[in-house]
Amino acid sequence: MKSIFYKYKIGSKLMSLGLLLVLLLVWHGSTTVGKFDPTGKTDDEVMLMEMNGEIIPDPYNDGQYINNPEKSTTFPGPLKVVEKIKQEFSNPFHRKGTNDHGIGWLILYTLTVFAIGYLAASLVGVLLGVFIGLSRTLFEVLNPFLQVLKPISPVAWMPLLLYTVQDGKSVAVLVVFLASLWPTVANTAFGVSNIRNDYLRVARLLQFGWFRRFFTVILPGAAPSIVSGLRISFVSALVAIVPAEMLLGELGVGYNIWMEWNNLDIAGVMFAVLVFGAMGFILDSLLDRFARGVSFVE
Template structure:
């Protein structure tokens, strides 16, 4: 139905001031349309909007530059210094290219076994990791609960703090002769050395975490009359977990550092003994390969523990 609006000429308003006079513009408003029985009113068409192109975020090239380029430059600097030293010393020190060829040969069959003293680098790394796991595991079983008790009770803190301050600065290798004398074997002596050097970071960090729990938490526990078990499991453990994981990271790094030196002195199978054996054979290329292997395994352990700490804590964990 077509509707129209009619306008009259624009005149002056009516002097009486009421209603519409001849001087006003009049508009005829159409009456609502009536539809026949059974007739369906047409649905008004909605205005079509064109699709707006999705806005694309610009790629952060600066972030990529800062993440990728500095490590590449660091490795390039190391290789450059290495190449200069190799050129200056002549054939006595292998170049990076010669070491790379030797590494490819070593890792082409890392698990060969031709006798108790002639095994691939893979077996030696696994043996070292086994010793580290045993010593580190026992240190965690003893150190973490002891750290909780030292941080929780003032009497135990005053009792053990002088002992920790006395024994912690001792070099880990100084404990190796004690282990050899007590355990009468190289393997348990190495595990003992890992244990004694790994326990201190876990004790100290756990105790510090317990002592830094807000006093309001403990006041609420006293008001609710919670048992000691609930205080430890519901209040202390969640609050202390970031500190404990930091101690674990420090401990495993120290353990992997110490096992290489311990195996050099005790012999047997292990990456430390492999390095010492290659030195006796004057095979400097294998020594450098072992150095990078030790660093790579330590880096993987550190990365795994960072991922673990990130999964169980709300704080951002950084190296």
Template sequence: MVAAVFHLPREADIAAPIPAVHAQAKPLAVAPSSEAPAAAAQPVKAPRAPRDFSGLWLRIVPPLLGFGLLLLVWELVAARSSGSFPGPRETWAQAVTVFSDPFYSNGPNDQGVGWNVLASLQRVAVGFGLAALVGIPAGFAVGRSVFLARMFNPLISLLRPVSPLAWLPIGLLVFKGANPAAIWTIFICSIWPMVINTAVGVQRVPQDYMNVARVLDLSEWKILTRILFPAVLPYMLTGVRLAVGTAWLVIVAAEMLTGGVGIGFWVWDEWNNLNVKNIIIAIFVIGIVGLLLEMALVKLATAFTFEEVKS
């Protein structure tokens, strides 16, 4: 005999919802109609954000206002001088004539403004280069040695405030020539910023770096190239930038006294000819060249400087 057992469903089982079987089924893929446009399947592009011109406005408008103020003051001074002082329009017309042929040569005392600027830059490059070759190693030596620092600090403090033109007669007496004397004047006035800034940079190297070098028993050359030079580089480049500015200032004054070809001699020669327009043009040329030198050295300094020093 087979006994059949039947289990009656409980109330909870009756009340439980029956799962929908069709919800688990995957939707059938419908083939796209050939009549639907192809552009409907492409995503919609987000609207482009408006550009912020506030930074550009702050970079352009204030310098233009500054130049406009300069031209206004210049025009007022020229108007009150009764024609003895040229205004912006007359100077601009003369500048167009001067720069139409900047490299003409009619003898040693009559050359274009281009040749005069190149001659001055050549003297600055030679004098500044000699100052860098002597001043930067001297700064490292003074910064590393307490004995040398105590030995040369009084001499630097004594000679650094001397006017650049005071060194020119010494150069004329020693070198017997105007061009070497001008280079000597640039050299002696450009060396102090490089010596001082390099020495200060060496003295401000953290002592922990030197302790590690002493523990590792590094040679003096490795200490110089691996530790000191990267740490001192920002200070050294600051000294180089100050030295270039000093050299460009000195060469103009030195060439006024020594003569020959150069932007300083050109200014003095135009004054002797009572050509005030060319003097004003020379002032702008000197300023623009100095600005370009400064910008080039700032770019060089930021390229080889750490991020915290750049800011």
């Protein structure tokens, strides 16, 4: 019993859950629509407010008023967000015109853009990183370029990309690509150039050809470093895709955040933000498994 408790880390999980409950309660408490306090207001003013719909009669207490939740400008509470989640997921794949896609479509759209850009960048990044890591000269030639390109926010490229590519989805893919390229290149190059000389000597001793050397020594030897680069790239791409989609205004979860803001649906904004959090969490735990698969102890 006790071993199961430790094995699945039940204690820490219960604590996480407790913390979540506390946060939700605080959120709920601070956003609940309170009683209307008429002190300092004349009866006429109160009547005017009722006519404007700012306050409504309290259904439980005769002669008293509460703030109208419909007109409330306060932050939406957790219940409202839950309601929004239920509503969105009740029909995730609906499509009512260009601006009203179900959340399922939006997630799929964002994931496709993300996957194409990220996978292409990973492939290019790893290959480029391997070449840079293997050749001191190539490193010295390319390093100034990398240092200049690396700090440029991928979103900064968007006008140029729009001007040249002219297709919204491709621009989004390219932004993801640029966001995830540099960390992978840098980490791969670092991993490859730090492979222990012993292993490279064994490869020379055993007369490995380029291909066999690459797959038997270099790739597995640099794998832990490559995967940590891929994880940094992953976060960087997820960060970049939100403003890209907002600016492009085509489709996607990032675009959805801005749409809900335009609709002044704060619960909708929060829902879309939470979708990003969930997507990141799920994808990162997949990468984590991958990272464990390729790690080794010296």
